[in-house]
Amino acid sequence: MHNIDKYVVGVDLGGTKIAAALFDSSGKMLKRERTETAGAATAREVVMRITGMVQSVAEGRTLSGVGLASPGAVNSRDGIVLHGTNLPEWTNIPLKKWMEAELGAPVQVVNDANAAAWGEYARGAGRGSANMVYVTFSTGIGAGIVLDGELLLGTNSFAGELGHNIIDPGGPVCSCGRNGCWETFASGTAIRNATLVLMQERPSLIAELAAARGEEVSSRTVFEAREQGDAVALEVIERAIHYMALGLANAVHTFNPDRIVIGGGVSKAAGQLFPMLREETEKLVMKPYQGSYEIVPAGLHDDVGLIGAAAMFRFQPASTAANSH
Template sequence: MQNEQSYVVGIDLGGTKIAAALLDGNGMVLKREQLETAGARTAQEVVERMAGLVRSVADGKPLIGVGLASPGAVNSRDGIVINGTNLPEWDNVPLKQWMEADLGVEVQVVNDANAAAWGEYARGAGKGADNMVYVTFSTGIGAGIVMDGKLLFGTHSFAGELGHLTVDPDGPVCSCGRQGCWEAFASGTAIRDAALRHMRERSSLIAELAVASGEPISSRHVFEAAKRGDAVAVEVIDKTTDYMAIGLANAVHTFNPDRIVIGGGVSKAGELLFSALRKKTEECVMKPYRGTYDIVPADLKDDVGIIGAAALFNR
């Protein structure tokens, strides 16, 4: 358990960068740095970079531990990254063992979605909840579950992959290779793809907004066009929120949370998204569940992984 004089380093490991920060016992970020992962050829080289980053942000302060958020499938009990998304040659990497041998302090390793969930629960929009479901709608759909104040890991630490629940077995192929996953219907990528399909036959403000921004069409442009009343965008968002609500209703029926925290790029759409999502989820859940939970936007921003990883030492 931490106190104000305790120091923890949180690390967010990604395919392109490693971000790390020193936090005190109140979860305050005292020092933050990041490095590129590009150029590191092996897992050992990435670990060396992370260890060096820990020493740099710790700046001589005694640490009670290092929390590490990793992409991909993670065995959190043993601290092994089974396969690292966007990290080449990351198969069964004993990250905890290697980092502890290098740093001489306890290291806890979790999947990045679980780190974000725990960060929101401990320090963000989930604070004060007993049971919380965290869902991030971004390129894909990530999720983490907190039950009775504890992260839900499952037998092999794989629990919480809500994005790959089957919504329609005859639906489109998901990035995981299976058909009809929730992610294929309700992610930011799904919003973009639906908009592109509609735009083959109908003109839309979405294209103008993308050109003006100098960026490829994304869900952000679709939401912006919907706010301005564009017919294609409104139709796409309306259908997507139907699918979002179906998935959230499944989570409500399964976990009976008192709070659902929504993160990721899609969550930045504001009330255009949240008012529809609250209404439609209530329509999808069984009557006894209605009014038993809140749906709220995430509080923590880009450092949610760092903060959540560090907060593992508050469990």
């Protein structure tokens, strides 16, 4: 039924850039392009740029599907971007409908964290797992859940917002307006903020390291200072690991995954992160869950959105159980 002449395009829509890539049925990337979104006045114009790029990478081939990863709130069932990106007029955009009319191919729209989760599951560090939790620690915390081989969407396709689970009602104010969400304790931003506070109170190598690089203090400089035994860095990282593990332990109890895949800038900055994170998570989960999951770094890096979006139209032979969506 699925022969080799099937092509899929993945699109990664960002606030400032659009990337599109053509994949063959085995999941191999054949061609890619990138463009800026700057200068587009309306949502329609952005969509015309997207469809233009899809046609450009497809080079006249018939497409069996186009998957698009979008930031913000996405209704995946109807293919509508509800809100939440810095593109012009980007509210309640019927992206699937507009793109299908233009391209004559089926389109699936998915939130970028879910696309990344699906990409890791289908083609990256989640391969071979059945129940996977994907978490990305960067400016905020993004997450996506795969259960029994299916991406978990929920009623409004909003499932998996682990970063906004409240872990301390008395905690710092979050970007969502509430207090004490997981990402106010365990994101790159949280690590940076905690560092800046401690640096006011105590001497630290961190300022020197950042200055030598000509950079602001970031989770990367903090991890570097930790390797050199800096007391502030040691304290900040120990606390960050505890909070990261706390959220992961909650996810283990909620989803009972066999694998947790960790992506994002914080995990890239920290080679020594994983042993500590595993140990701390094991301390925080209940006994029956201990040893039931592994925690591994993401495998796909910058292309994860493109690959995950394209993989919404399952690559063959991705798995013997896969059937077309």
